[in-house]
Amino acid sequence: MKWKGRRGSRNIEDRRRMGGGKAQLGGVGLLAVVVIGYFLGVDVTPLLQGGGGLGGEGGGEITQADEQEAEFVSVTLADTEEVWAELFRNQVGEVYDPVTLVLYKGVTQSPCGGASGATGPFYCPGDRKVYLDTAFFTTMARQLGASGDFAAAYVVAHEVAHHVQNELGVLGQANAIRAQVSEAESNDISVRIELQADCYSGIWAREAQARFGTLERGDIAEAMNAARQIGDDTLQRNAGRVPMPHTFTHGTSAQRQDWFLRGYESGDMRSCDTFSARQL
Structure with a gap:
């Protein structure tokens, strides 16, 4: 991916x-820690002690690698802004309001609960921000077998896509039904x-x-x-478990790959209507 020296x-x-300090975890945040920790093989026991507080210091020394990853994220985010501004204008007839991305190191807090390396990147509808510790890219490469700068860009684009869903009103409606x-x-x-x-995310890749x-x-x-490495079935299998479809929350590896390709090949937001699809 050509990103160095770009806006x-x-x-x-x-x-x-x-x-x-202490980043307190609510129910959703606590569940995220347990689930991500379970799938990635992270020992979350220390994080769950003390009444749900997420202990540990945020901040710390910023390395040259940290700075390069932050620059990479910034360029990728800028690309999503331009792409989605045009897509909203041409396919939705509305103005796209870009998302804010929170970079942190160690732990931080959000309206959706505490964020740490154990929770992984996520979008919080409460403040309309994406939360990302760039150390997760190392986790992707070393623990999940998903290395490469475009693999990391896919993660950023996926979280931004949740903001797109929020802008369209889809995310709020879906979560209301889920409750x-x-x-x-x-x-x-x-x-x-x-x-x-x-x-x-596939549409973004095509337009980028x-x-x-x-x-x-x-x-x-x-x-x-x-997409294959973070499918529910692959994560459960790699964690030494028999895949249990009724517990899936993100889709199988094949499904995630298929829907990414649908977006990439079509470039049309209408092709991404998973809610009307009879078969995923």
């Missing part, structure tokens, strides 16, 4: 040098939310190449590999 985004909230149905039905809706975000010529040989393969 970065101004919508970055850098908390990497902020002092830490009123059974756990199995809620999980099914969650899968459809995530697969639509994968599809939107068309507008900026940033893709290099092997980049789409990196994104497809990342």
Whole structure:
């Protein structure tokens, strides 16, 4: 992916040098820690002691690698801003309000609960921000087998896609329904939310190449590999468990790859309507 020396985004909230303290986890945040820790093989026991507080200091020394990753995220975010501004104008007939991305190191807080390396990147509708510790890119490469700069860009684009869903009103409606149905039905809706975000990520990849010529040989393969490695069935299998479809919340590896490709090949937001799809 060609990104060095290109324009970065101004919508970055850098908390990497902020002092830490205790980031308290609510129910959703606590669940995220347990689930991500379970799938990634992270020992979350220390994080769950003390009544749900997430101990440890945020901030710390910012290395050269940290700065390069932050620059990479900023450029990727800037690309999403331009792409989605045009897509909203041409396909939705509305103005796109860009998301703010919070960079942190260690731990931080959000209206959706505490954020740490154990929770992984996430979008919080409460403040309409994406939270990302760039150390997660190392986790992707070393623990998940999803290396490469475009694999990391796919993760950023996926979280931005949740903001796109929020802008369109889809995310709020889906989550409202999830709160009123059974756990199995809620999980099914969650899968459809995530697969639509994968599809939107594919659209972003297509448009980024068309507008900026940033893709290099092997980049789409990196994104497809990342989608495969973070499929629910693959994560559960790699954790030594038998895949249990009724517990899936993000979709299988095949589904995530398929919906990413749908977006990439079509470039049309209408092709990403996972909620009307009879078969995912």
